[in-house]
Amino acid sequence: MKTQPIQRTSLSEEVYQRLQQQIITLTLAPGQKLNDQQLAETFGVSRTPVREALKKLEEEGLVVTKRGSRTNVTMLDATQARQTFPIVATLHALAARLAFPLSEADITRLIELNQAFQDAIMHEDAETALQLDDAFHGLFLKRSQNGQLADTLNRLTPLIRRLEYAQFSRHGHDSVTDHRTIIEACQNGRIEDLVRATEHNWNGLGRHLIASLEEDTPCDPS
Structure with a gap:
């Protein structure tokens, strides 16, 4: 049985957890712009798990994607x-x-x-x-x-x-x-x-x- 999909999901989850922690602790400040390519380079992964993580964070209300696919950390509300x-x-x-x-x-x-x-x-x-x-x-x-x-x-x-x-x-x-x-x-x-x-x-x-x-x-x- 191929295990690559499970590994990819796990990688996305790890990126998500790291980003969530950085947002919660204000390491990533409210309003800060997030670039998926830069984040991928920082974490040493492809853009796919980063995009999956950002999508999950958006569903939780911690980031928001605006016009032109610009993603920012949500402001304190x-x-x-x-x-x-x-x-x-x-x-x-x-x-x-x-x-x-x-x-x-x-x-x-x-x-x-x-x-x-x-x-x-x-x-x-x-x-x-x-x-x-x-x-x-x-x-x-x-x-x-x-x-x-x-x-x-x-x-x-x-x-x-x-x-x-x-x-x-x-x-x-x-x-x-x-x-x-x-x-x-x-x-x-x-x-x-x-x-x-x-x-x-x-x-x-x-x-x-x-x-x-x-x-x-x-x-x-x-």
């Missing part, structure tokens, strides 16, 4: 964030509900993750901090054992993660406190408190980030 954060908050709250109750080992792990998260914030290490935040909420997602929930969040999260990078220095400390409230709800066996605290964490973050974006972000150039 307050309207998009305003629509996305409540959905993400509700889904994470559902994951917490489905995961409840957590084991003592899981609660200990949450405490460790939040301490490391706080340390990363103190050192202004945005990439590590947000990876730890993913791990914190990811524990609930894993324990929920709901693949559809995980797939939906994996699709939506990149739309808001780069906004967190852009505004990281302003709001990281609030999430540490929210995480402690989530942990306390788990320790006390209070599922409704856990659900409310989880939803509050994401919605509160969304409100702060959207307000900051509206203050700081210039209009999308045509």
